[in-house]
Amino acid sequence: DAGVTQSPTHLIKTRGQQVTLRCSPISGHKSVSWYQQVLGQGPQFIFQYYEKEERGRGNFPDRFSARQFPNYSSELNVNALLLGDSALYLCASSLFGKGMASNQPQHFGDGTRLSIL
Amino acid sequence: KQEVTQIPAALSVPEGENLVLNCSFTDSAIYNLQWFRQDPGKGLTSLLLIQSSQREQTSGRLNASLDKSSGRSTLYIAASQPGDSATYLCAVVRTSGSRLTFGEGTQLTVNP
Numbered sequence: 001d002a003g004v005t006q007s008p009t010h011l012i013k014t015r016g017q018q019v020t021l022r023c024s025p026i027s028g029h030k031s032v033s034w035y036q037q038v039l040g041q042g043p044q045f046i047f048q049y050y051e052k053e054e055r056g057r058g059n060f061p062d063r064f065s066a067r068q069f070p071n072y073s074s075e076l077n078v079n080a081l082l083l084g085d086s087a088l089y090l091c092a093s094s095l096f097g098k099g100m101a102s103n104q105p106q107h108f109g110d111g112t113r114l115s116i117l
Numbered sequence: 118k119q120e121v122t123q124i125p126a127a128l129s130v131p132e133g134e135n136l137v138l139n140c141s142f143t144d145s146a147i148y149n150l151q152w153f154r155q156d157p158g159k160g161l162t163s164l165l166l167i168q169s170s171q172r173e174q175t176s177g178r179l180n181a182s183l184d185k186s187s188g189r190s191t192l193y194i195a196a197s198q199p200g201d202s203a204t205y206l207c208a209v210v211r212t213s214g215s216r217l218t219f220g221e222g223t224q225l226t227v228n229p
Contacts, residue, residue: 004160033216042121042206042219043161056216090160092217103149103168106217108161 002027004093004109012115013081021076021112025093031055032074033106034066035090043090049074078114086116119144121209123220130197131228138192138223140207145185151217152181152192153206161206165192197227 005024013019025032031050035043045058049068068074072093078085088111095104120143130136140150149168153161165174165181167190173182180193190207204224208217 006160035217040221042208042221043217045216045218048216058216088158092161103166105151105163105166107163108153110160113158 004091004107006089006091006109006112008112009110010113010115012117014117015081015083017081018077018079019081019114021078021089021091021114023074023076023091023093023109025072025074025091026107029093029095029107030072031094032068032072033092033094034074034076035092036060037088037090037111039087046076081116083116086114088113119147119209119211119218121207121218121220123205123207123223125223126221127224127226129226129228132197132199134197134227135193135195136197136225138194138205138207138225140190140192140220142188142190142209142218144211145188146211147185147209148212148215150181150183150190150207150209152179152190153208155204155206155222157203164205194225197225199227199229201225202227 007022033048034046037043047066048056052068063079066076090111092106092108094106122141124139151166152164167183178195183190204222206222208219
């Protein structure tokens with residue numbers, strides 16, 4: 001089975017532009033989470049979605065938004081890009097189900113490397 | 118607020134050595150703890166997940182332990198190999214299905 005797939009792998013944008021990143025979870029996984037990893041640091045949580053509903057939001061400005069589609073794939077949108085948005089954006093999927101305890105691990109894609117000039 | 122710390126930040130060892138990576142967390146009310154490996158420019162590979170009710174988990178040459186009361190976890194790597202060179206990250210989950218809170222990682226180099 002395919003793992004978590006993210007596109008594009010690399011992206012170069014300029015300040016003020018908008019970007020959309022895409023993620024397809026592992027087949028059967030209904031939960032998708034997004035993380036931002038700045039060079040030399042651990043990933044920081046941005047959003048979690050389950051069954052198209054937002055289940056959690058990290059400490060990021062409103063310029064960041066996301067959504068999940070009926071096939072459980074997800075998009076992360078970032079508006080009005082800043083230099084500080086340069087990072088590796090990681091998507092993770094898991095079997096977590098609403099109202100159901102889950103000790104399933106989260107599985108990550110290879111990420112999208114976003115560079116802001 | 119949960120904080121996760123990993124010590125050391127970097128570690129260089131000769132091939133064949135056994136080694137221990139450390140992870141500590143400030144809030145002991147965790148649901149589980151997960152260890153990941155990250156190769157340069159790549160995503161995260163899940164290595165081991167320890168549930169809060171467990172003390173340790175093993176996979177091949179890797180053994181992870183968890184002491185919730187002291188807020189600590191260790192990742193033991195036996196007979197290290199150059200292919201083990203990577204950054205190792207630990208992350209905790211506070212409640213079922215919620216976000217991962219990561220440490221900043223330990224960069225491991227195993228020299229031939």
